[in-house]
């Protein structure tokens with residue numbers, strides 16, 4: 155980016171100013187390089203489904219005389235990729251809005267009702283698994299209901315995706331001091347200790363091949379983190395490979411004004 159300003163000689167004030175300017179330049183450099191990486195990641199993520207679709211289109215063109223039975227699988231593959239692109243664009247749009255400082259609603263949200271709603275919405279995806287709510291008490295926070303629902307849906311959908319048949323996924327809500335907690339616990343495959351610190355980063359996937367096949371672009375947990383922090387709360391994860399994972403999103407019950 156920019157050259158460092160050479161250290162000034164003679165005056166303390168000037169030396170201090172130089173140090174401050176250099177520190178600002180360093181911070182800018184970090185910012186720019188994370189932006190560059192973001193653009194590179196987005197391009198990569200767009201190219202993969204587009205390449206798959208191009209392959210299928212070529213196949214269809216060459217076999218346009220083929221029987222419908224041959225055409226079906228290609229069309230189905232393209233439909234899957236299009237769905238992935240649509241999902242990714244809406245996730246990217248949401249994250250872009252987050253960065254530009256979009257205003258959250260501040261309305262009373264009954265977290266226990268939210269949990270029941272998400273369990274109902276995801277029940278069709280929970281085949282062979284137990285998906286259950288665990289509501290210790292009624293908990294109300296001030297916040298943005300749609301965004302909180304999206305965060306809970308993202309965590310719960312991940313849990314279902316990474317839990318083999320016979321396992322269970324529990325969505326709990328509870329109060330802990332001044333905080334409300336939404337907890338998603340699964341008895342699934344778990345996350346390796348090396349991957350754990352990165353799961354909330356954009357485009358991070360612990361198991362690329364499997365997560366990609368499942369349709370994710372690695373944006374779901376970045377959105378969860380943004381939603382939690384925009385509510386003056388936070389999110390954390392504990393996990394044991396082979397035993398399962400627990401994601402906890404906590405929110406202040408009486409938050410400062412939302413940004």
Ligand code: ADP
Pocket residue numbers: 308312313314316340342343344345353354358359360361365366369370371372373374375376399
């Ligand atoms: P994705 O779109 O891949 O689901 P996320 O940001 O939601 O992206 O998750 C990032 C990665 O974290 C996933 O690809 C997966 O490797 C890992 N992960 C998230 N939730 C779980 C879970 N409950 N169990 C195991 N791994 C998980």
